[in-house]
Amino acid sequence: MNIHRSFTPKILIFVVGLFIQSLVLAQQPAAYRYTPPEKLNDGISTGTLKDAGLDEAKIVAGTNEILKGTYPNIHSLLIFRNGRLVYENYFTGEDVERGVGPLGIVKHTRDTLHDMRSVTKSIVGMAVVLAHAQRKIKSLDQPVFDFFPEYAKYADGDKKNITVKHLLTMSAGLEWNERIPYTDPANSEIKMNRSTNPIEFVLSQKLAIRPGSEFNYSGGTTQVLAEIVKKATGLPIDEYTAKNLFAPLGITTFTWVKDRNGYPSAASGLRLRSRDLAKISLLLMNSGKWNGKQIIRSTLVEESVKSHMALPGGPPGLSMSYGYQIWLPSYSVGDVKISTIAFNGNGGQVVQIDKGRNIITVVTAGNYDQRQLKKASEDVYPDLVYPASVVSKAKAATR
Numbered sequence: 400m401n402i403h404r405s406f407t408p409k410i411l412i413f414v415v416g417l418f419i420q421s422l423v424l425a426q427q428p429a430a431y432r433y434t435p436p437e438k439l440n441d442g443i444s445t446g447t448l449k450d451a452g453l454d455e456a457k458i459v460a461g462t463n464e465i466l467k468g469t470y471p472n473i474h475s476l477l478i479f480r481n482g483r484l485v486y487e488n489y490f491t492g493e494d495v496e497r498g499v500g501p502l503g504i505v506k507h508t509r510d511t512l513h514d515m516r517s518v519t520k521s522i523v524g525m526a527v528v529l530a531h532a533q534r535k536i537k538s539l540d541q542p543v544f545d546f547f548p549e550y551a552k553y554a555d556g557d558k559k560n561i562t563v564k565h566l567l568t569m570s571a572g573l574e575w576n577e578r579i580p581y582t583d584p585a586n587s588e589i590k591m592n593r594s595t596n597p598i599e600f601v602l603s604q605k606l607a608i609r610p611g612s613e614f615n616y617s618g619g620t621t622q623v624l625a626e627i628v629k630k631a632t633g634l635p636i637d638e639y640t641a642k643n644l645f646a647p648l649g650i651t652t653f654t655w656v657k658d659r660n661g662y663p664s665a666a667s668g669l670r671l672r673s674r675d676l677a678k679i680s681l682l683l684m685n686s687g688k689w690n691g692k693q694i695i696r697s698t699l700v701e702e703s704v705k706s707h708m709a710l711p712g713g714p715p716g717l718s719m720s721y722g723y724q725i726w727l728p729s730y731s732v733g734d735v736k737i738s739t740i741a742f743n744g745n746g747g748q749v750v751q752i753d754k755g756r757n758i759i760t761v762v763t764a765g766n767y768d769q770r771q772l773k774k775a776s777e778d779v780y781p782d783l784v785y786p787a788s789v790v791s792k793a794k795a796a797t798r
Contacts, residue, residue: 431462436487442649442690443674443681444483451480454787458486461783465490470774470783472765473747474507475673478784479681479759489673494765495746497667498656512654512670513763516744519669520621522679524567524724525695526640527624528703531563532696533643535631539564543571543602543623546630550602561610563627566620567723568611568707573604575617581745581768588618588666592658598626614708614721618666621724625665637663647694648678667745676742677761680750683725683740684759704740732781739780747776753785760784 433455436445448455458478465473472493478486489507496502497514505511515522530536543561544554557572565571575587584590587604594600601619608615625636632639637655645653653675656668678689683704687695706720706727713719720727726741728751742750747764762776769775774782 431459431466431488433459433462433486436484439674441674443678446480446483446485448478448485448787451483451485452788453478453480453485453784454789457787458783461779461787462488464783465779470776470779471772473776473779474505474511474513474763474765475761476779477673477677477759477761479677479684479761480788481757482681482685484674484677487674492765495767496670497664507763509674510652510672512652512672513748514667514744514746515669515671515676515748516667516746516767517618518676518742518744518748518750519665519667520618520724521742522640522644522669523621523625523628523636523665524703524722525679525682526628526636526644527563527567528699528723529643529695530628530631530639532699533632536563536627539567543627546627547598547602550599553599553602556606557609558606563624564707564723565610566624566627568721569614569617569620569724570611570708571617571620572606572608572610572612572615573601573617573619574607575604575615575619577616577618591619591622592664595660597622597658597660597662614710621665622662624724625663635663636665644679644694645675647692648675648682648689650675650678673761673763676750676763677759680742680752680759680761684752684754684757730781732785737781737785743777749776749779751780753780756785756788758784758788 433448435447438445448458464470473490474492474494475489477484489509491504491506494502494505527536531539540562542559543563543566544551544559561571577586577588579586581589591597591600601623628639629635652672654670655663657663682689682694683700686697687693687700703723704725705722708721710719710721717728717730726743728741729736729738737753740752746767747762749762751760760780762779764776766772766775
């Protein structure tokens, strides 16, 4: 009997098994340990979770869930409370850059520019409101075709009554279909992007319903808003926003993808750093103020973030309405109702501003065109952050 020959395969299998196990363990992320955010010279105040009244253990546990992939391909998470950045973390993950393509695995940092996708719409909406505050746009009730006499032939019937406010609230009433995937050439935004003149493409659409009567998601309305800013101020949307919104906030690093006609993509073309997206969020939280300076008139900010259009349908427990290119979700966590001001972009670019609890979360991710995820960026605030703000009676008694 050849003992050596009999045992060699078993030993080999055992060794290979140990090797595979070691590889699996090596790929598992190390348990996260909380470190307070670094104070930089960028106008953002920092603090600690403890000082902010957030349960560090719960935030650490939530971070480990992100690292485990329960919330897949998250690239950054920032948490603010009472105006201070108290948590900042960046994650390695697969990413795509609009206009470039797949980037592979990216080690994200605070200096990494990230696609904002449809968060761009909310920033364009803020630029429109700012141009109105500067009296460049006289009234948000001004008819859209006032800005486009060259397309007056399309202003027939009720179309001539479409206003800037209708565009801001996506209630222009034009035929438009973005309910189908963006990989489908019949998608209206894709058709607009492939047209020779995107503004004419939008304004030439037939009227499907009376302006102001119904919400219909449309990147076309945002593209027209950007062109109105250019008509009113003399600057394209990227230059106007850089000068009048970004510069006062100290935002100097960004890119804005342009379409085939040279128009900055107002629907989804902006790339920002997470900290800079947070600055814009703080501006809304603080009613248009940044470090004590009023950038946008407070009454206009409040008008922007109030409900103008209610959205029908949606999953059970979630009600959604819309402001000026800004989402306004309300939902329940247990017996508690939460209402937030939100930015939302394809792939998991999500900001939630909970003014009642003075909390902001900023999330970026790389889950583009994935609508069937069990857990996604929208779930980070209600699942991981809000529960950390709930102090038990026992803990409260020890403070």
